[in-house]
Amino acid sequence: MTAAYWYLDFAERQARGVSPTYERLARAVAGDDELLALLDTVPEPKRQPNLLFAVVQWLAGPVGDYGRFRAFVVSQWARVAAELRVRATQTNEIGRSALLLPVLAALPQPLALIEVGASAGLNLYPDRYSYRYGDVMLGSSGPQLDCAATGLTPPAALPEVVWRAGIDLNPLDITSPADRGWLEALIWPEHDHRRDRLRQAAAIAAADPPRLVRGDLVDELPALVAEAPADATRVVFHTSVLYQVPDPHRRAFIALTASLPVCWVAVEDPDIIEYADLPAPPGDGRHKNVLSLDGKPLAWTEGHGRSMSWFGA
Numbered sequence: 001m002t003a004a005y006w007y008l009d010f011a012e013r014q015a016r017g018v019s020p021t022y023e024r025l026a027r028a029v030a031g032d033d034e035l036l037a038l039l040d041t042v043p044e045p046k047r048q049p050n051l052l053f054a055v056v057q058w059l060a061g062p063v064g065d066y067g068r069f070r071a072f073v074v075s076q077w078a079r080v081a082a083e084l085r086v087r088a089t090q091t092n093e094i095g096r097s098a099l100l101l102p103v104l105a106a107l108p109q110p111l112a113l114i115e116v117g118a119s120a121g122l123n124l125y126p127d128r129y130s131y132r133y134g135d136v137m138l139g140s141s142g143p144q145l146d147c148a149a150t151g152l153t154p155p156a157a158l159p160e161v162v163w164r165a166g167i168d169l170n171p172l173d174i175t176s177p178a179d180r181g182w183l184e185a186l187i188w189p190e191h192d193h194r195r196d197r198l199r200q201a202a203a204i205a206a207a208d209p210p211r212l213v214r215g216d217l218v219d220e221l222p223a224l225v226a227e228a229p230a231d232a233t234r235v236v237f238h239t240s241v242l243y244q245v246p247d248p249h250r251r252a253f254i255a256l257t258a259s260l261p262v263c264w265v266a267v268e269d270p271d272i273i274e275y276a277d278l279p280a281p282p283g284d285g286r287h288k289n290v291l292s293l294d295g296k297p298l299a300w301t302e303g304h305g306r307s308m309s310w311f312g313a
Contacts, residue, residue, distance in 0.1 A: 003039045003047045004030045010049040013287035014303065019188040021063055022053055028066045035070065038077055045244060046084040050091070050186070055083040058185040088244060090119035090172060091186045094201045095194065095305030096239040096267060097126045098133075098147035102310075103265050103293050105155035107235065110162040112228035114262070116217045116253075117241030118166025120174040120183060121210030122201045127161045129201070143200035151310035152299070162232050164210055167220045171212035174205045194304070217245070218253050225260050237265040240289065240303065242272045258295075266292050267301055282309050 011026035026049050029035050039047040052073075056063055059079060061072040073080055104111060104126055115124050130139035132146045133154040172179040180202055187194050213220050221236065228234045236257055242250050254273070257264040270278060270290045275297045281288045282300060291299040291308065298312030 001044075003036050006047065007049050009287075013285065015049075015188075016286070019190055021189040022049070025049075025053060025063060025066060025069060028070075032070065035073060038073070038081070042081055042084050048089065050089045051084060051087065052080075053188075054089065054182075054186045055080055055087060057189075058083065058087075058182060063189055087182070088170065089186060090117075090168070090170070090183070091240070092119035092122045092172070092183055092198075093194070093239075093304050094122050094129065094143065094197055095145050095147070097123050097129055098131050098145040098305045099239070099267050099291055099299070099301045099308055100237060100265060101126055101131060101138075101159070102149075102152060102155055103291065103298065104159040104235065105157060107159070107263055108233045110160040110232045112163035112232040112234045113161055113165070114221070114224055114228065114234065114236045115164075115166040116221070116236060116238040117244070118168045118171060118210070118212055120172040120179060120202075120205065121164075121166045121212055122174070122198070122205055123237075123239065124164040124166055124210045125161075125201065125204055127158045128204050142204055143197040145197070145305065147305055148307040149310065150308075152308065163229050165224055165228070166210055166212045167215060167217055167224065168212060169214070169216065171214055174202050174209060218249060218256055221253075221256060222260065225262055234260075234262045235265060236260070236262045237267075239267040240269075242266075242268050254295075264294050266290075268292075270297075279311050 007026040007030035011023045015023035015026055053063060056069065056072060062068040113124055115121065129142040130144040132144060133149045136154040138155065139158055174180065183198060184195060213224060225234055266273060267289050275290060278297055287303060288300045289303060290297045291301050299308045299310040301308045
């Protein structure tokens, strides 16, 4: 995939109607040969729109006007490229907990949660947030996560979580101002509600910091599963993570989940995890991920957890 195509696809299928600022930036970058040439000097996974825009925000650069944005990137390219090389899109979007909740609540309780690609671990607290699916409300504390769900009977209660841990190549410390600043830089400009939710979730996690293991998802997962209490349902989950994992290693991870005594819950792009007999997505032309349990697809989902279209049993 060329960088130009990546930015146009991002503008059309992810930012359109969701972030006018990022849609304008992405379309302009896609037609800017000089910026595209600069992006070609960093490894391909580091060229993605979300990462570039977040790095510019992290460096206190402008994103509201393309001319100023472009001038900043060109003049500060050494700093921008250095940050692109060492950072990742560890968005830790807690809205995705609303996508996971129907599956987690339906599993035998209590649960031991293991998140792969956990970032700061904020999605390890689905039992401490509040949710609204249409007219149905669950929970009474923490940030409220709204999800427009079709075809879904919302759960009647929150899951019971008795143990939680995560794995990440570069786990973020939710008590660190610098790490929290990077998480805020990853939030799109117009999304003040996401920034408010992040801060509320960060306060919950900081009061009871999650166990986060630094390392590779394949190497570290077996020991962490063995450590989890055997009298709980052990759940391995991840959301929009595997696209950052090289294909052979991704396949090794998927095979590993099938060999362990766990339930495997994924929210990923269907180009990343292939599913047989997948129904057509909702016809709005926007990018959709698939929610699945143990490799069985259940729903089409929006990337930040705003909506889901349930089709599974």
